[in-house]
Amino acid sequence: MSRYLDLLKGMLGAAPKRPEKVSEKVQKIMFLKYEDKDRYIKEKLHARDHHIVSHKWRNRRWAVLIATNLLFVFSFWLDIQILEGALTASRFVGFHLIDLNSALHVMLAHKHIIVNLFIGTFTVFLLWVLLGGRSFCSWVCPYHLLAEWTEKLHLWLVDRKIVTDHEFHRGTRTVFWLLFALLSVVTGYTIFETISPTGILSRALIYGPGLALGWIFLLLLFEVFWSRRAWCRYVCPIGLTYGAVGALSPLQITYHVEHCFHEGDCRKVCLVPHVLDVTVKGRAAEETLGLGPDCTRCGLCVDICPTGALRYEVKGLSKLL
Amino acid sequence: MSENEPRPAAHKPAMSIEKAQKARRKFLQSVGLTAGIVGISLLGYIPVTSARTTRLRPPGALDEADFLSSCIKCGQCVQVCPVAAIKLGDIDDGFGLGVPYIAARDQACDFSCDAVQCILACPTGSLTYHKPDFLGVRAGAPLAHAPILKAKENDAEPSLNLKERFGVARLARPESCLAVQGKGFKGQARGPAFKGEMRYVDVDRWAPIPVRDHPYERDICDLCVTECPIKDAISLQPFVNEAGDQRFMPVVQEQCVGCGVCEMICPVEPAAIVVDAQAVWKGAAR
DSSP: OHHHHHHHHHHHTOOOOOOSOOOHHHHHHHHHHHSSHHHHHHHHHHHHHTOOOOOHHHHHHHHHHHHHHHHHHHHHHSOOOSEEEETTEEEETTEEEEOHHHHHHHHHHHOOOOHHHHHHHHHHHHHHHHHTTTHHHHHTOHHHHHHHHHHHHHHHHHHTTSOOOOOOOTHHHHHHHHHHHHHHHHHSSOHHHHHOHHHHHHHHHHHOOOTTHHHHHHHHHHHHHTSTTHIIIIIOHHHHHHHHHHTTOSEEEEEEGGGOOOOOHHHHHOSSGGGGGGGSTTOOOSSEEEOOTTOOOOOHHHHHOTTOOEEEEETTHHHHO | OGGGSOOOOSSOOOOOHHHHHHHHHHHHHHHHHHHHHHHHHHTTHHHHHTTOSOOBOOTTBOOHHHHHHHOOOOOHHHHHOTTOOEEEOOGGGGGGTTOEEEOTTTSOOOOTTSSOHHHHHOSSSSBOSSOOTTSOOOTTOBOSSOOBBGGGTTSSSOBOOOOBOSEEEEEOOGGGOTTTTTOOEEEOTTOTTOOOEEOOTTTOTTOOEEGGGSOEEESSOOHHHHSOSBTTSEEEEEEEOTTSOEEEEEEEOTTOOOOOHHHHHOOSSSOSEEEEETOOOOOSOO
16 A cells, blocks of 8 residues: 555655565565576676567557557548547547546536436446556557657767756646646636647648648757656646546556566666666566556566566456466 | 575664765656656656747637646546547647647537537536636627527527637638629538538438548638528628628627637638637627
């Protein structure tokens, strides 16, 4: 329970804590792991040598993300009418689907909820409780994909010492969430929607480009030259909304300390490296741990881990199988 | 491999000056980021408060402020419109970004969907048949009775489920009106390049066609009157001008809902008759 609270606090911006108590089983695992240092290093190098670098989950995720967005596009362009609307609100073969953050802001600004709005919001809520909350970010949000591509440019520039990554406090996102909610209530306008790259990009894909894409371009420039993945990491309230929903989700990426060499490759590729703090030597209190609500379930860590210490798991289901 | 280095003792040493400075810088930068992003988001107020453009909203739209707050910016109304009259606002519309509007001169709402599909499509009630009671009704906005759609006049239910107008037409430039000048009109109402569409019941009740494919021939131009989709919303009335000639003038009636078809079809450039977006009925002597 206390880990659960710590994970929520971590999502809101708190720095990860060292565990107060490490279970006996984990202590034993760690003891055995480091008993013979030469063997440990040998095993580590062996694992690296035999690691077939795969982009399995990344490719699957990109395919799903692109397919979902194309389904929106073609539903309108080709009039196939399967998924009509945009990411903020749509109908899937007639059923209302409404983005949780957009719905929240409409409710806060307009202060009136009609039945369709409630139905659509509730359906999407259930969907993302099952599918892992922030998996919306990495598996659906079109800005995530663009940002992921430009991140490569940023890392390339960092590598050549042309730019450096300027980190902000992760709690900034929580402040943004509260500020935008407050602004919606006070002004009566859904102000966040005006600058939300998710909505802007989704509409641009479906209804055609506009000046608003200039804003997306500026954001990407900022991320390339100033701060890595700044929008998703420090600003976007949509991520926090879905993160809160995913806190209840059975779909998680789990960490298995037994298989880990604590090398930290996973943390280098991660959008939210604080969720992988457990992979630091001595931070895992239990044998198996879920990464928590802020994890976007993108699977980059699963792909990069040479020893399979990080895996997709569905709570309850994995035990049944 | 830094992970293999021995860890310091569990208690934290006092923060070094360098570390404290770094934390302070990070905090200030975070504050800067917050102020910057919120500041930029509030720029959306400028187009809204300056009312630079008062947009014609789709039928059934709530009053402007309520419309902007309740619209979820999904464009489902855009997708169902058979004549593609509905467009979405861009970032220079401020908080109107992604909010639907109609540019009547380019493509007006001619109600060729019969049932006001955009209202049916709206998931948040921004476009609605039944305005919730707690929202006020502006004087002059309600229609005296449900507007009768000329195309449905012989149906069992000839009226549109619209309680309020979304604009009012106005003869803005009587001097350029062909009827006022005693002129007729022959040919394509808006020329060969015009892309706008309309539903012509005598051509095909269910399929709108380009206006350019439906040429007209009138002794006295009365396109705004004959093409108006709503019954009793506009009429051509005789008058005697200063020179003592018998002339005609289109006169907007109280049943005008503000769809903008008259503005779209008006063959002179710029249009002699325009629709005032979000306007209310202020009496016949306008």
